[in-house]
Amino acid sequence: MAQTRRTQRTQQSPAVAAASGPSQPQQTSQGEQPQNAAQPTQGLLSRWRLPVAPPPPRMSPWSSAQVPDSMWADTNLLLGAGMVVLQPATSKIVVVYESKKKYWFLPKGRKDVGESLEQAALREAHEESGYRVEFLPLHTHSRAPLPPNTPTRDLNSEPIYITTQAFAARTRNNRSAPPGEYLTFWYVGQIPADAVREEGTGMPDEVNYEAHLLSLDEAVGRLDSVEGAIVQYAWETAQRTLKIIRQDRAEAERLERQRLRAGSGFRARSSSA
DSSP states (O other): OHHHHHHHHHOOOHHHHHHHOOOOOOOOOTTOOOTTSOOOHHHHHHHOOOOOOOOOOOOOTTSOOOOOOOOOOGGGEEEEEEEEEEETTTTEEEEEEETTTTEEEOOEEEOOTTOOHHHHHHHHHHHHHOOOOEEOOBOOOOOSOOOTTOOTTOOBOOOOEEEEEEEOOEEETTEEEOOEEEEEEEEEEEOOTTOOOOSSOSOGGGTTEEEEEEOHHHHHHHSOHHHHHHHHHHHHHHHHHHHHHHHHHHHHHHHHHHHHHHHHHHHHHHHHO
């Protein structure tokens, strides 16, 4: 029992051992292995139960894991807005192509000072795609509270996605800027069947932008994995919205037929009386 207690006192966790530096070997008789001799990693982990952080709560299949509570000052923060632009009449999606650098992307960009996120989304969509875009009201899964006296399934134009991107520190014009986080709020917009693309709507560094109307599979195949997922989610939200609208329309027509039948029966009873 005494030997067990002494052994427990001489053992250290890996973290403590690393912090305290290499230990001195104990005096042993010939042929005896020191107690503090190097041990295989597997044996070390089997003796010590290191604290393991619990996994983050599971989110929806469309979202990455939860992040720790954080706080970012304006010097470490950028806000932006992006847009998934649909053409409902053709079931096509507006995707922009940078012809010189040869990559595909969705319209997006930083919010200007004094500009709302919604205004930024519409402006960036027009500048980068050349199309005049309007919001497409949808039955979203937004967790935002509804205004008073609003139906629970009311159409809205809330953002459907938020993405974050870390940016590194940089120096420009002899001024250094610290690293930070770039948050982009994604909205869904629409253009009519007869929409005409305007030329020269972009900034000087956007002259190589070309807007293309692509099918869902084409858009997802050419975009990166993040923006491809955003397009898929916007598409499914739009399809879900159409289904709800059809169901609501069918229910309204059923109630109207029921009301007309009830009125006809009442008039028939009144005339016979």
